[in-house]
Amino acid sequence: MEFGIKVATLDKQRGSCVVVGVFESGKMTDAAKEVDRISDGYLKDIVSQGDMEGKASTALLLHKIPNLQCKRILLVGLGKEQEFKDHAFINATQTALRALHNTGATDCAFFLSDIPVPERDSAWKVMQLAKLAVESNYRFDKLKSSPEENTKALRKITICIGDRADLPASKEALKQGAAIAHGMNLTKDLGNLAPNICTPTYLAEQAKELAKTYKLKVTVLDKKEMEKLGMGALLAVARGSHQPAKLIVLQYQGKGKKEKPVVLVGKGVTFDTGGISLKPAAEMDEMKYDMSGAASVFGTLKAVAEMNLPINVVGIIPATENMPGGSATKPGDVVTSMSGQTIEILNTDAEGRLILCDALTYAERFDPKAVIDIATLTGACVIALGNVATGLMSNNEELSQALIGAGEYASDRVWPLPLWDDYQDLLKSNFADMANIGGRAGGTITAACFLSRYTKKFHWAHLDIAGTAWKSGKEKGSTGRPVPLLTNFLITQAKESNK
Numbered sequence: 001m002e003f004g005i006k007v008a009t010l011d012k013q014r015g016s017c018v019v020v021g022v023f024e025s026g027k028m029t030d031a032a033k034e035v036d037r038i039s040d041g042y043l044k045d046i047v048s049q050g051d052m053e054g055k056a057s058t059a060l061l062l063h064k065i066p067n068l069q070c071k072r073i074l075l076v077g078l079g080k081e082q083e084f085k086d087h088a089f090i091n092a093t094q095t096a097l098r099a100l101h102n103t104g105a106t107d108c109a110f111f112l113s114d115i116p117v118p119e120r121d122s123a124w125k126v127m128q129l130a131k132l133a134v135e136s137n138y139r140f141d142k143l144k145s146s147p148e149e150n151t152k153a154l155r156k157i158t159i160c161i162g163d164r165a166d167l168p169a170s171k172e173a174l175k176q177g178a179a180i181a182h183g184m185n186l187t188k189d190l191g192n193l194a195p196n197i198c199t200p201t202y203l204a205e206q207a208k209e210l211a212k213t214y215k216l217k218v219t220v221l222d223k224k225e226m227e228k229l230g231m232g233a234l235l236a237v238a239r240g241s242h243q244p245a246k247l248i249v250l251q252y253q254g255k256g257k258k259e260k261p262v263v264l265v266g267k268g269v270t271f272d273t274g275g276i277s278l279k280p281a282a283e284m285d286e287m288k289y290d291m292s293g294a295a296s297v298f299g300t301l302k303a304v305a306e307m308n309l310p311i312n313v314v315g316i317i318p319a320t321e322n323m324p325g326g327s328a329t330k331p332g333d334v335v336t337s338m339s340g341q342t343i344e345i346l347n348t349d350a351e352g353r354l355i356l357c358d359a360l361t362y363a364e365r366f367d368p369k370a371v372i373d374i375a376t377l378t379g380a381c382v383i384a385l386g387n388v389a390t391g392l393m394s395n396n397e398e399l400s401q402a403l404i405g406a407g408e409y410a411s412d413r414v415w416p417l418p419l420w421d422d423y424q425d426l427l428k429s430n431f432a433d434m435a436n437i438g439g440r441a442g443g444t445i446t447a448a449c450f451l452s453r454y455t456k457k458f459h460w461a462h463l464d465i466a467g468t469a470w471k472s473g474k475e476k477g478s479t480g481r482p483v484p485l486l487t488n489f490l491i492t493q494a495k496e497s498n499k
């Protein structure tokens with residue numbers, strides 16, 4: 001998709017479509033008023049006749065507006081003016097994009113970033129608009145024998161802003177929004193791929209591909225090398241599968257070698273059957289998304305590299321299947337992790353924490369500024385926070401606050417859960433240093449407690465994306481989350497360390 005950004009007024013606007021807004025009160029935005037003025041009250045008539053009530057999630061396409069140079073106007077309902085905040089702005093933009101996809105217009109000028117949104121500047125609106133526009137073109141039809149041609153894809157979007165002073169920041173924001181969406185596209189593609197295609201080996205190949213495109217350093221460790229490192233927990237999960245496990249390391253260097261990196265660790269279980277503690281059959285296909293944490297690390301690195309962000313980032317991806325094979329790990333097995341701590345595996349379906357703990361120990365060697373792991377870790381997190389917020393648990397308040405802030409800015413929110421010592425007792429084992437499960441109560445927190453035993457040497461945050469990484473049902477598909485959150489966090493980190 002091609003983007004343009006300019007300081008523009010409506011009267012000179014040619015092209016195939018212009019998007020303007022109207023509130024539920026009938027109040028028009030400045031751009032809409034301008035259309036109305038040029039067309040001698042054409043819009044006012046439409047509003048007063050009740051053809052456009054300004055309700056949120058509605059849009060009306062108008063043709064042949066008197067005196068106007070462009071072919072169409074898309075009038076978008078903005079809802080109540082007092083409620084026009086982040087959510088309403090995003091909703092109006094999505095409504096407009098959806099409506100545009102049903103028209104013959106392949107290019108369009110947006111006059112929405114002039115509408116005031118409390119606490120948000122022009123850059124924020126431009127970033128969101130660019131991201132949503134690229135997202136609206138996303139299709140996953142690689143696996144269909146004859147995919148429908150996307151003839152109505154939007155090819156060009158011009159974002160019109162009112163104030164010349166906003167132009168430099170808005171141009172920057174445009175690049176950021178597009179880079180985030182390109183990263184999300186990669187994350188979505190990897191997540192949506194069938195699990196017989198997206199195996200640990202496939203992920204390793206994709207890492208090499210990404211490294212080639214963006215000049216990243218890539219290292220892939222195989223079973224032998226992981227054995228040498230003593231990654232007994234990760235390898236215990238891989239034992240039941242015919243697919244070889246991989247530990248993938250991607251390094252992006254946007255600053256000098258001395259600058260400590262932010263390390264992202266993504267859970268890469270390319271299919272989670274539960275292992276010997278087998279999952280029930282219903283919706284088990286969705287466990288192909290159990291590598292969404294890994295996919296979000298790929299997507300974030302792509303976005304960061306596309307922006308040439310001045311920061312160092314390392315991605316670590318433990319990748320494996322969790323299968324019930326003849327040599328699979330059994331409940332009761334005791335294994336030794338890379339850290340030396342022993343684990344009694346009481347439930348082989350709590351496999352995410354087992355591969356993450358070794359990857360987190362491995363992260364120590366990068367002398368990280370902060371480590372963030374991203375994982376579809378617990379069904380309990382879906383019960384706690386639904387499909388809206390990602391679960392956040394951390395051993396550092398400043399890191400925690402930075403992630404909450406980045407999530408709010410990106411509209412990809414996280415919500416904190418406590419990591420108090422009181423929960424640690426639930427992981428007691430009679431036979432090893434710890435068990436890999438803590439019972440049903442507080443399942444998201446006890447999973448994080450388990451990880452906390454491997455993250456004492458650095459600032460660490462854990463993101464449980466079990467409820468946010470994909471959608472079920474008719475709209476089944478990856479969401480690309482939390483790429484917006486992570487990328488925004490890194491943009492802010494880069495800004496702060498370069499002050």
Ligand code: BES
Nearest residue numbers: 347349350351376377378379380437466
């Ligand atoms: N990948 C699952 C978590 C999951 C389940 C994410 C459903 C999204 C939807 C994870 O490996 C798992 O199976 N966790 C268990 C842990 C339990 C055995 C302590 C769970 O949540 O049931």
Ligand code: MN
Nearest residue numbers: 272349350351
């Ligand atoms: Mn599992």
Ligand code: ZN
Nearest residue numbers: 269272290352
């Ligand atoms: Zn899992």
